[in-house]
Amino acid sequence: MITALLFGLVASSAFIIGVVIGLFAKPPRRLVAGVLAFGGGILVSALSFDLMEEALEKGHTTYVIGGFLLGAVIYVAIAELLDRIAAKSPKREGRQAEDVVPDAHRIPESPEIAAISGTALLAGTVLDGIPENAAIGISLHAEGQSLGIVLLAAVFMSNLPNTITSTVGMREEGRSTAYIFGVWTIVAIACVISAVAGYALLAGLPGNLVAAMLALAAGSILAMLADTVFPEAFAIGGPVVALSTAVGFASALMLAQMTGGG
Numbered sequence: 001m002i003t004a005l006l007f008g009l010v011a012s013s014a015f016i017i018g019v020v021i022g023l024f025a026k027p028p029r030r031l032v033a034g035v036l037a038f039g040g041g042i043l044v045s046a047l048s049f050d051l052m053e054e055a056l057e058k059g060h061t062t063y064v065i066g067g068f069l070l071g072a073v074i075y076v077a078i079a080e081l082l083d084r085i086a087a088k089s090p091k092r093e094g095r096q097a098e099d100v101v102p103d104a105h106r107i108p109e110s111p112e113i114a115a116i117s118g119t120a121l122l123a124g125t126v127l128d129g130i131p132e133n134a135a136i137g138i139s140l141h142a143e144g145q146s147l148g149i150v151l152l153a154a155v156f157m158s159n160l161p162n163t164i165t166s167t168v169g170m171r172e173e174g175r176s177t178a179y180i181f182g183v184w185t186i187v188a189i190a191c192v193i194s195a196v197a198g199y200a201l202l203a204g205l206p207g208n209l210v211a212a213m214l215a216l217a218a219g220s221i222l223a224m225l226a227d228t229v230f231p232e233a234f235a236i237g238g239p240v241v242a243l244s245t246a247v248g249f250a251s252a253l254m255l256a257q258m259t260g261g262g
Contacts, residue, residue, distance in 0.1 A: 001199060004137040008195025011133055011155040012188040018163025019184045023177060032161045033237025034244040039158030040229040041248025043132070046154050047218040050256065051135060055218070059211025067212030071131070071219025078127055079227055126190045128228055129159065131220030133191040137198025138217050150256050157248070158229060165232065 021027060055064045132155040139151050163184060170180045201213060233241040 001196065004140050004196050004199035005192065007136050007140065007152050008133055008192035011136060011152055011159065011195065012129075012191045014156045014159035015129075015163050015184045015188040015191075016181075018160045019167050019181060021160075022164040022167025023171070023180065027164065030237045030240070032164055033233045033235075033241050035157060036161035036165075036229060037233040037237065037241035037244035038248035038251075039154055039156075039161065040225050040233065041245035041250075042150070042154035042157055042252040043221055043225060043229075044245070045249045045252035045256075046150050047135075047221050049253070050150060051139065051214050051218040051221075054139070055211040055214035057211075058214070059208035063208040063212040064215045067215035068219035070212075071216035071221075072223040073219075074216075075127070075131065075220045075223040075227070079223075082127065126187050128162070128224055129187055129191040130194045131217055131224055132158065133195040134198035135214075135217035135221060137195040138201070138213055141199045141201075150252055153255060154248075154252060162229070162232070165236070 052064070052068070055067070132151070136151045136155060167180055167184075170183070175183075198213075198217070205213070230241075230245070233244075237244075
């Protein structure tokens with residue numbers, strides 16, 4: 001349990017680091033996109049060869065496929081709901097923090113609309129972080145630190161650039177520094193809790209349910225990658241981010257071998 005807490009804290013520290021960079025520095029957009037794609041490549045490798053492979057070893061294929069598809073369905077359903085809520089704000093084009101309309105800070109917003117927008121924004125950022133961090137805790141319980149380290153690296157590398165671009169988007173929307181730090185602190189806490197909960201959730205479960213939970217986390221992560229990470233990276237960095245993705249994938253395989261997870 002303590003290990004899951006520490007891993008969750010390290011992974012979630014990327015949120016706070018990303019906010020500081022987004023507020024006080026201006027890294028090249030293509031560099032941010034490259035790092036985002038790199039983290040995405042690590043996650044693809046981790047969910048393919050670690051989470052799903054471990055799931056297939058622990059349970060029947062039916063449970064694995066069912067859990068995987070259920071994870072994707074849950075993510076997509078919640079994301080669709082949040083998109084509809086965020087659409088009610090005149091300053092936003094979606095639930096992601098960077099989905100702001102031009103000159104959003106000049107558009108008046110009623111307290112009610114601001115509350116709706118803020119709720120969608122907070123829920124959207126938490127939604128993207130929870131599957132990854134829950135997977136860290138689940139993997140620590142199922143296979144130990146070898147897989148957890150791979151996922152830790154992947155989650156950190158994907159959280160950092162995503163937080164940077166999201167912080168810039170919040171600034172463009174006219175949000176205060178206190179508001180931005182507050183949102184990402186809540187996200188970080190929620191993600192740490194999800195890592196610990198993912199670890200505790202598997203205690204005493206039979207093999208088929210453990211397999212289903214591993215696959216559910218993998219399905220949620222893959223849906224998240226397709227929904228946010230890769231589209232955002234391509235929009236900012238162009239086709240060259242494909243190389244960053246491939247390098248991230250290969251790096252995860254190497255890390256898994258070095259830590260005994262492959």
